[in-house]
Amino acid sequence: MRLSVFQPDLLLLLILLCAAGVAQAKLTIEITGGVEGAQPIAVVPFGNVDGAKPGEDIADIIAADLARSGKFKPMPRREMLVTPHREADVDIREWQLLGMNSLVVGEVMPNATGGYAIRFELLDVFSGKKLLGDTVSSTSKGLRNAAHRIADKIYEDLTGEPGIFATRIAYVTSAGHNARVALRVADADGFNAQTIVDSAEPIMSPAWSPDGNKLAYVSFEGRQSAIYVQDLASGRRERVASYEGINGSPTFSPDGGKLAMMLSKDGNADIYVLDLASRQLTRLTDHYAIDTEPAFSPDGSHVVFTSDRGGRPQIYRVSTAGGPAQRVTFEGDYNAAAAYSPDGGTLVMITRENGRFRVVMTDANGGARRYVSDGSLDESPSFAPSGSVVIYATQNNGRGVLAATPLSSGASHRLSRDAGEVREPAWSPLLR
Numbered sequence: 001m002r003l004s005v006f007q008p009d010l011l012l013l014l015i016l017l018c019a020a021g022v023a024q025a026k027l028t029i030e031i032t033g034g035v036e037g038a039q040p041i042a043v044v045p046f047g048n049v050d051g052a053k054p055g056e057d058i059a060d061i062i063a064a065d066l067a068r069s070g071k072f073k074p075m076p077r078r079e080m081l082v083t084p085h086r087e088a089d090v091d092i093r094e095w096q097l098l099g100m101n102s103l104v105v106g107e108v109m110p111n112a113t114g115g116y117a118i119r120f121e122l123l124d125v126f127s128g129k130k131l132l133g134d135t136v137s138s139t140s141k142g143l144r145n146a147a148h149r150i151a152d153k154i155y156e157d158l159t160g161e162p163g164i165f166a167t168r169i170a171y172v173t174s175a176g177h178n179a180r181v182a183l184r185v186a187d188a189d190g191f192n193a194q195t196i197v198d199s200a201e202p203i204m205s206p207a208w209s210p211d212g213n214k215l216a217y218v219s220f221e222g223r224q225s226a227i228y229v230q231d232l233a234s235g236r237r238e239r240v241a242s243y244e245g246i247n248g249s250p251t252f253s254p255d256g257g258k259l260a261m262m263l264s265k266d267g268n269a270d271i272y273v274l275d276l277a278s279r280q281l282t283r284l285t286d287h288y289a290i291d292t293e294p295a296f297s298p299d300g301s302h303v304v305f306t307s308d309r310g311g312r313p314q315i316y317r318v319s320t321a322g323g324p325a326q327r328v329t330f331e332g333d334y335n336a337a338a339a340y341s342p343d344g345g346t347l348v349m350i351t352r353e354n355g356r357f358r359v360v361m362t363d364a365n366g367g368a369r370r371y372v373s374d375g376s377l378d379e380s381p382s383f384a385p386s387g388s389v390v391i392y393a394t395q396n397n398g399r400g401v402l403a404a405t406p407l408s409s410g411a412s413h414r415l416s417r418d419a420g421e422v423r424e425p426a427w428s429p430l431l432r
Contacts, residue, residue: 038073039101039158041066045077046106046118047085054108054116054143061147062104062154064189065165068413069155069388070406075100087121092128100125104154115139118146122154132157144191164188164386168428170196170206170215171402175420183217185232188427196230197237206426207251215426216240216250216259227261229276241274249293253300260284260294260303271305273320284318285325291316293337297364298344304328306336315349315366328366339382340364348372348381348390359392361407372405380423385430393423 043063048054063074075098084090085107095103106120115138122132132153138146145166152163167188174181181203186193197203201220208215209229216229225247230237241247245264252259259274271284271294285291289309296303302319309316310327315338318325329335334352341348344364351360351369359373359381372381372390381392384404391404396414400421404413 038071040075040099041072041102041104042075042080042095042098042100043104044080044083044085044106046108046120049107049109052108052110052116055140056143056147058106058108058118058143058147058150059104061144061189062151065148065151065163066155068189068404068406069163070408071155071159087123087130087133090123092123092125095125102131102158106150111137113137113139116143116146118150120150120154122157144187148187148189161388162386162430164384164389164427164430166431167385168212168431169391169402170208170426170428171422172203172206172424173420173422179420183215185215196232196235197228204424205249206424208426208428209252210254210256210429212428212431214256216252218248218250227259229259240276240279251295253296254298255300260296262292262294262305271303271318273303282322284320284322287325295339296320297340298342304338304340304347306338315347328364329362330366331369335360337380341383342385342387346383346387348383350379350381359390359405361390372407373403375403378403380425382425382427384427391425391427393425 043059045059066072067074082094085105090105103123103125104120106118109117111117117135117137119135121130124131134153136146136150148166151165155163165188168185169188170185172183180198180200182198183196183203183206184193185196196215199219199221201223204218206215206217214229214231216227218225218227226239226242227247227250228237228239241261243263243265246269247263249262250259257276259276261272261274262269263272268288269290269292270286271291273282273284284303287309289307291305291307293306294303300320302317304315304317306313307316312333313336314327315329315335316325317328332351336350338347338349346361347364348359348361350357356376357378358371358375359378361370361372373392373394375394378392378394381390383390388408389404389406391402393400394403400423401414402422402425
């Protein structure tokens with residue numbers, strides 16, 4: 001389990017966390033911070049041709065995706081004087097006068113398979129040149145995903161970075177002490193939420209496989225912690241660790257063949273690596289202190305983890321080939337729950353400052369720090385697969401919600417505002 005509050009008496013804390021209710025809440029997006037320096041872009045409502053009647057507003061989804069990135073400021077529709085659907089119908093001077101940098105136009109038409117073909121064009125307003133033109137096929141039920149994929153293409157063309165709008169987020173929900181707990185997966189904009197597993201007992205620590213097809217998580221079915229790996233397409237799941245004591249904090253290796261985890265089967269909480277094919281278990285740490293919250297480096301060469309072996313919780317690193325652990329963080333008396341950026345150069349973690357638990361970034365060797373969040377009880381931070389956004393759990397009016405902060409602008413987006421607790425987010429890898 002990914003813990004946001006590490007204490008020396010960790011085993012007692014684990015019991016308290018597991019006894020607390022952690023149910024089902026719809027995930028929605030609320031922009032809570034301003035965006036400065038965002039590029040103005042117009043995403044014109046797409047035309048429907050040949051009798052097409054799509055059940056989704058493709059242009060609206062694309063505009064919302066681009067807005068959430070923190071790098072773009074879509075033009076409100078009420079300010080659009082014309083709504084062309086093809087490049088040939090565009091008078092670029094009109095959009096220049098409106099101060100746009102980029103323009104997106106498109107059409108939706110039925111295809112031969114009973115779904116839709118979505119044609120779109122991206123224009124540079126300064127030069128009037130077409131930057132991108134493509135057609136995306138979609139089923140009737142897959143229109144939102146098709147819109148996300150188009151937004152990814154536009155984002156990548158304009159920024160040079162991969163888009164993350166077609167990715168997904170796993171998270172845990174509950175609505176009180178006696179409510180059922182659910183592990184759910186939603187699109188990156190909060191729509192199309194699906195329950196993967198629910199239980200009367202706690203569920204914790206979802207972690208994605210590198211191919212995005214599976215989730216590992218901790219379940220307390222039968223009031224005993226166990227680690228499961230579940231295939232999302234088939235729903236088939238397998239219990240991979242149910243040792244005596246605590247089984248927690250699963251995380252996949254970059255190649256998907258192993259799981260790092262925290263086990264207390266030998267008395268202390270230590271870090272182990274399980275080979276999923278052979279079921280061979282390798283112990284990485286052996287210390288009387290509490291070692292937990294492992295996270296692989298992107299190249300799989302080592303694991304960072306939280307330990308209080310120095311008297312206070314700090315981040316340490318150990319080679320996956322074995323050997324002594326090295327301390328990474330020295331600033332502050334509390335650092336925990338570290339996760340790597342996709343390029344391996346940065347760590348995001350929880351730090352304590354004046355009694356507040358906030359998200360902070362540092363380089364992978366523990367250098368200068370940058371605060372990402374401004375809450376008082378933030379937890380479970382991780383990077384989006386592009387490395388451009390950090391997602392974490394926080395509190396809003398005393399209730400657990402998710403938040404995402406684009407690192408380029410500092411704009412913050414709250415991802416949950418309905419009834420119920422929402423926590424422990426995990427962002428999927430890029431889905432192709």
